[in-house]
Amino acid sequence: MTDALALSGLTKTFGAKRAVDDLSLTVRSGTLYALLGPNGAGKTTTLRMVAGLLKPDGGAISVFGVDVLADPAAAKRLIAWAPDEPMLYDRLNPLEYLEFVAGLWGVEAKAARAKAEELLKWLGLWENRGERCEGFSRGMKQKTALAGALIHDPKLLILDEPLTGLDAGVARQVKDLLQERVRGGATVILTTHILEVAERMAERIGIIQSGKLVAEGTLDELRANRGEAGATLEDIFLELTAPEGEAA
Amino acid sequence: MIGRPGSTLWLLHHELRLSLRRFRRPRGARTRGPVLTWVFTLALPVLLTASIGLPVGLGLRGVDIQPTPLAAVLAAFGLLAVFTLTLSQTLSSAVDALYERADLDLLFSSPLDPRAVMTVRFLGVAATVFWIFGYFVTGPIVVIAAFGHPAWLASLVVLFAIALAAAGVGLLLAAGLFRVLGPRRTRTLAQVLAALIGAAFFLIAQARNILGGAATQTAWQQVMDFASTPSLQVPGLDWPLRALLGEPLPLLTAVAVGAGIFWGASLLLGPRFAADAAAAAGAGRGVSRRAPTTIRPFAVGAYAATVRKELRLLLRDPALISQVLLRVLYILPLGFLLLRNAGQGANYLLPGGAAGLSLLAGQVAGSLAWITISAEDAPDLLASAPAPISLVRRGKLVASSLPLAVLLAPFLLPLLVISPLTGLAAIAGCAATTLSAGLINIWWQKPAKRADFRTRHRASWFVTWSEFLVALFIAAATGLLAAGLWWLAWLPAILAGGALLALRRSDARIAEALRAAS
Numbered sequence: 001m002t003d004a005l006a007l008s009g010l011t012k013t014f015g016a017k018r019a020v021d022d023l024s025l026t027v028r029s030g031t032l033y034a035l036l037g038p039n040g041a042g043k044t045t046t047l048r049m050v051a052g053l054l055k056p057d058g059g060a061i062s063v064f065g066v067d068v069l070a071d072p073a074a075a076k077r078l079i080a081w082a083p084d085e086p087m088l089y090d091r092l093n094p095l096e097y098l099e100f101v102a103g104l105w106g107v108e109a110k111a112a113r114a115k116a117e118e119l120l121k122w123l124g125l126w127e128n129r130g131e132r133c134e135g136f137s138r139g140m141k142q143k144t145a146l147a148g149a150l151i152h153d154p155k156l157l158i159l160d161e162p163l164t165g166l167d168a169g170v171a172r173q174v175k176d177l178l179q180e181r182v183r184g185g186a187t188v189i190l191t192t193h194i195l196e197v198a199e200r201m202a203e204r205i206g207i208i209q210s211g212k213l214v215a216e217g218t219l220d221e222l223r224a225n226r227g228e229a230g231a232t233l234e235d236i237f238l239e240l241t242a243p244e245g246e247a248a
Numbered sequence: 249m250i251g252r253p254g255s256t257l258w259l260l261h262h263e264l265r266l267s268l269r270r271f272r273r274p275r276g277a278r279t280r281g282p283v284l285t286w287v288f289t290l291a292l293p294v295l296l297t298a299s300i301g302l303p304v305g306l307g308l309r310g311v312d313i314q315p316t317p318l319a320a321v322l323a324a325f326g327l328l329a330v331f332t333l334t335l336s337q338t339l340s341s342a343v344d345a346l347y348e349r350a351d352l353d354l355l356f357s358s359p360l361d362p363r364a365v366m367t368v369r370f371l372g373v374a375a376t377v378f379w380i381f382g383y384f385v386t387g388p389i390v391v392i393a394a395f396g397h398p399a400w401l402a403s404l405v406v407l408f409a410i411a412l413a414a415a416g417v418g419l420l421l422a423a424g425l426f427r428v429l430g431p432r433r434t435r436t437l438a439q440v441l442a443a444l445i446g447a448a449f450f451l452i453a454q455a456r457n458i459l460g461g462a463a464t465q466t467a468w469q470q471v472m473d474f475a476s477t478p479s480l481q482v483p484g485l486d487w488p489l490r491a492l493l494g495e496p497l498p499l500l501t502a503v504a505v506g507a508g509i510f511w512g513a514s515l516l517l518g519p520r521f522a523a524d525a526a527a528a529a530g531a532g533r534g535v536s537r538r539a540p541t542t543i544r545p546f547a548v549g550a551y552a553a554t555v556r557k558e559l560r561l562l563l564r565d566p567a568l569i570s571q572v573l574l575r576v577l578y579i580l581p582l583g584f585l586l587l588r589n590a591g592q593g594a595n596y597l598l599p600g601g602a603a604g605l606s607l608l609a610g611q612v613a614g615s616l617a618w619i620t621i622s623a624e625d626a627p628d629l630l631a632s633a634p635a636p637i638s639l640v641r642r643g644k645l646v647a648s649s650l651p652l653a654v655l656l657a658p659f660l661l662p663l664l665v666i667s668p669l670t671g672l673a674a675i676a677g678c679a680a681t682t683l684s685a686g687l688i689n690i691w692w693q694k695p696a697k698r699a700d701f702r703t704r705h706r707a708s709w710f711v712t713w714s715e716f717l718v719a720l721f722i723a724a725a726t727g728l729l730a731a732g733l734w735w736l737a738w739l740p741a742i743l744a745g746g747a748l749l750a751l752r753r754s755d756a757r758i759a760e761a762l763r764a765a766s
Contacts, residue, residue: 103553104633
């Protein structure tokens, strides 16, 4: 089976700072992959390069066998990108927003309308379909953005901190939605600072530090590599990402 | 900082510093050195002083100015006009102070006296409005005063008294609107009112163009007759003029009235405004509408979806509409003038009108193109979509041109019938300036927020002047074409084309510049 994502020797530098440093990893199709790392480790930069928002200085990115750098439009058709700050228009209502996003992804108008209705009902936003997003709570905005990400049925869903600022109810709804997408065959890559979420939801976990992949595998594999059978993901994460000289 | 930390003076300095920074350095503008900043800030007052203050000052040297009934009426109306203009500004500033500045919570949570906080904020509103008008008139007045009329300096005091009174009334009005309409609608109404009052003054100034010479002549005659009516010689009507000329009692009365209105409003509104500010912060900017019973068919494809989305966003932003409306209103008198001259067969006046219309169309098009292109709310969404960016940009360009086409059609289509050559030239000129403004905005786009619209020119002088220069060349070509001098029209047309070619940037360079800017 083709990998959903394959990064090879990916590098990105901002001025003197190397944000992503020769990063290589693969994400299997139909899995939920968590990319972890401390602030400034290079997670968002990596995912922005995958989504075609940043041009890497070196390396290769392939999404379901499509070279992102050679054929970005073909790759973007397969991807949905949802950053931590929802990409919304305050003065559009959710239906109008979904109409616009569907247009950008070339979804057939009639199918898009039906899909928009289905998504908004599923996310509990149907009653708010006539309200402009400017009056929405953080959770409602996040859900609207998620609906936008799903309107074209992406094969690869990339989410940067999707649970930040959400209350327990909405967070649960989002987690259910992601797992449902994975069961439906989609691939989900997410970054999160909530390690319990990665521990419970992700099949595989990658930890990056200073732009480099420092560990990767299932939770059991990570434990085995550290030689600590009972360790939590938090223990492993803190040990791997501790500043030099502070490692346990 | 001036004053003891926490004192009223200290707070006032803080308030004024923030207000002035809003004018001096918009978001995204490159920071200039302090010397250059002062040069830019002082350039216009110096120019006004030299071009108006010096000639008037020299002309009035040694002249004993006697208040006449006509001068008294004109001064009274003039001050009323200034008051209305300042009121429109203070109304807008009062709402800004509640909505745009998120520091009230910080100030109220500090040990400072809330009444002092609100008084200083109100004073800041008055001082800002005084600064806007004082910036233009102080230089000329000082020069006139230096040439033998020191009493004229009193007009600056009168201006400050008017600013105080306008701040008081503006704040009372804003608080009243809050009660009746709620925070969101108050904000919208204040912005639209501010734009309309400004526009009304421009239209009155252009009455001659709109109504024709004979009509304005009659109106002026009526003002003269009115001024010389014996029944008008009521005591006190000449006080505004006498205050402007520095007579102590009228001047003191003006100051007392201005300060009194301001003080009364502060006293009345201090605690209430604090509550309103909290309500405004909590109310958000949400718009609840009834959910539509039927869903409109979705647009087909990226282009149509972009045009529809941009038109929706343009039409739903009352603040932007009112600001664009101000620019649009400059077109109206010119359009009327053009139609009137064409109708009266005054063909020698038509080329200038066609050229002017093209130039102004380019200015409005530039504003709309900036809103749709640079002030994109979700650039990452567009960048992560598979739709070709050129297609999306074309949609934005069309969306920004459509309102202008609707506005110009009532002038251009009849013109085409009355004077086909002028009509054709004007249509071509308007289309060309609109397109060029759109293209320049695409090539030199810089991510910005819609809220920065008012200061967009200061964020990029290069784009502003490029737009203007190209539109000027096109307008010249339009005028020459309308005059039937098509062989001469080539020269400015080629210059415009050359300038556009020089300004052109490839998609890769635009993307690179956008990445660097973000």
